Amino acid sequence: MAVKLRMMRIGRRHRPFFRINVVDSRTPRDGKILEKLGHYDPIEKDPAKQLVLNRERVEFWINQGAIPSDTVSQILLRAGLKHKYAEEKTVRRTRARTLAHAKGKLFTKTERIAAEKVAKAAEEKAKAQAEAKAQAEAKAAEEKAKADAKAKAEAEAKAKAEAEAKAKAEAEAKAKAEAEAAEKQKEEESKPTEDKAQEISEANDKVETDEK
Secondary structure, three states: OOEEEEEEEOOEOOEOOEEEEEEEOOOOOOOOEEEEEEEEOOOOOOHHHHEEEOHHHHHHHHHOOOEEOHHHHHHHHHOOOOOHHHHHHHHHHHHHHHHHHHOOOOOOHHHHHHHHHHHHHHHHHHHHHHHHHHHHHHHHHHHHHHHHHHHHHHHHHHHHHHHHHHHHHHHHHHHHHHHHHHHHHHHHHHHHHHHHHHHHHHHHHHHHHHHO
8 A cells, every 4th residue: 555644734714734644646736644753833833843743653654654745744854854765855856956057947845936036137237237337328428528618718819819819910001001001102292392493502602603
C-alpha cells in the first residue's frame, strides 16, 4: 500500500488549522485517514503549540516507507525530524538548480524575485542616468545658445562700432579735403587781384617818376 503524510485543513475561514495525517495515496485528497499524527496552527505564536507531533509515530511511518508531502517535509525538517526523502529531494533540487544555472536559467521563486529586483534597479538606474544626461545636454545646449547669442551680439556691436568709426573717419577726411580745396580755390581767386594791384602801384610809381 502506498502511504503518504499529508496535511488536511480543518480550520474555518480566515483561521487556518491543519491536521497531519497518514493517508492511503490511492484515495482522493483528504480521503481515508489511516492515523492522525498531529496538527499545525500557523496563527499560534507559541512554537510549542504551533506544531504538535507524535514524533515516534511519524518516525515509524517514515521507516515503513510513508512519503511526506512537500509541505509536511518542510514542517518535519523544522521540527528536527530528518528523513531520507528530504535529503533525496535536496540532492535532486541542488542538481536541478546547478543545471538551471549552467543554462543561465532561474530556478527558484526567490531567485526570480531577486533577478527582477536587480533588473528593476538597473532599469531605474539607466532611466535616472538617461534623464540626468538629457538634463545635462539641455543645459549645455542652453548655455551654448546663450554664449552664441552673446558672441553674436558682441560681434555685431564691434562691427557697428567699426563701421561708425570708419564712416566718421571718411567724413572727417572728406571735410578736410573739401576745406583744403576751398582754401586753395580762395587763394587762386585772390591772386589776380593782388597782381593787378601790384601793376597799378607800379604804374603810379612810373607816372610820378616821369613827372619829375
